[in-house]
Amino acid sequence: MFWGCMLWEGAGMGVKINGKMDADLYVSILEDGLQESLEYYGKNPEDIIFQQDNDPKHKSKKAMNWFKNSGMEVMEWPPQSADLNPIEHLWTYIKDRLKEYETPSGGVAELWERVQVEWDKIPPQVCQNLIESMPRRVRALYKANGGYTKY
Numbered sequence: 001m002f003w004g005c006m007l008w009e010g011a012g013m014g015v016k017i018n019g020k021m022d023a024d025l026y027v028s029i030l031e032d033g034l035q036e037s038l039e040y041y042g043k044n045p046e047d048i049i050f051q052q053d054n055d056p057k058h059k060s061k062k063a064m065n066w067f068k069n070s071g072m073e074v075m076e077w078p079p080q081s082a083d084l085n086p087i088e089h090l091w092t093y094i095k096d097r098l099k100e101y102e103t104p105s106g107g108v109a110e111l112w113e114r115v116q117v118e119w120d121k122i123p124p125q126v127c128q129n130l131i132e133s134m135p136r137r138v139r140a141l142y143k144a145n146g147g148y149t150k151y
Helices: 023-040 061-070 086-099 108-120 124-132 134-143
Strands: 002-007 010-016
Touching: 002 023, 002 086, 002 108, 002 124, 010 023, 010 108, 010 124, 023 061, 086 108, 086 124, 124 134
Parallel strands: none
Antiparallel strands: 002 010
């Protein structure tokens, strides 16, 4: 598994996850991967509105306390709306880059290396385009009365 975040300025840290993620591991990733991403881009937690889905580990007391204690606002997000979340489309971008390799990866280790290489090469414009698409996505969902959209 892979955890990553994105900001207007570009992709944040990518974190390889071995095994199953629970609330403790998620908070550890926030403390390391998210904090390091913010520092890299010169951001403070108070500058950020963090978007995540409603996965139980994301909404756990431990995680929500971490956000509160860090001073970071968490965006309210409807359940089961992955098609609206820009990070989901960033995963698609990565998958498309991986398909461009001439040969399939020789195993999990090589696949991880490729994912990390492609993650690190994400142009800021890709993140900006995805973030700017949010109003269109929300309008489409509203127009569809919460039903299917092209996104």
